[in-house]
Amino acid sequence: MADSLRDQLLKSGIVKQVREEKRPAAPQGGKSIGQRPGGGPFKGGKPGQHKPQGKPQGKPAGGKSQEDIDLAKAYAIRAQTEANERKRAEQAAAEEARVRRERKLKIQQLLEGKTLNKADAEHVRHFEYGGKIRRVHVDADQLKAINAGELGVVQQQGRYLVVTRELADQVKAIDVNQIALLVEPGSEGSIGEDGVPDDLIW
CATH class of the missing domain: 1.20.5 (Single alpha-helices involved in coiled-coils or other helix-helix interfaces)
Incomplete structure (x- = not known):
């Protein structure tokens, strides 16, 4: 009777279903103890023991x-x-x-409107300015006045302009470099007939 009941249970599938329920479940993901996360066994040492990861010490990033x-x-x-x-x-x-x-x-x-240059001036007054010998055309009276310090010569845009002593002093106050010739009274040297000071080096 027992065998008959067992046979009946096997045939009905109840016993097979009970056995499958009692079978222990495999570890999740199919991994077994003793395997590393990559799927292979651990080599050289106990599980969990591995070299620390990271960049070499001694140098900053980059x-x-x-x-x-x-x-x-x-x-x-x-x-x-x-x-x-x-x-x-x-x-x-x-x-x-x-x-x-x-x-x-x-x-x-x-x-x-204040310059004294004359187009028909017959005399030439030589002087040194900017490291070179320059000249300006004047008449006889202007030549004497320049040598006496009563008139001066101002350089303006490449031209040499004869002006009064007062005007020359005003220009000197603005920019002394624009004064091409201004003799101090009493300090002039002797002037030759050609208007060239005797001590002027050519």
């Missing part, structure tokens, strides 16, 4: 040493300093050019 970083900073500071110096030099040059333009304009306005 592979640059501290010395390289310090050098790069030094170059950057130097470049910035040189750029600032160039900027200051350019600003100074621009300011100097502006001042020169203003001085020339002021002198031009001061001299306008």
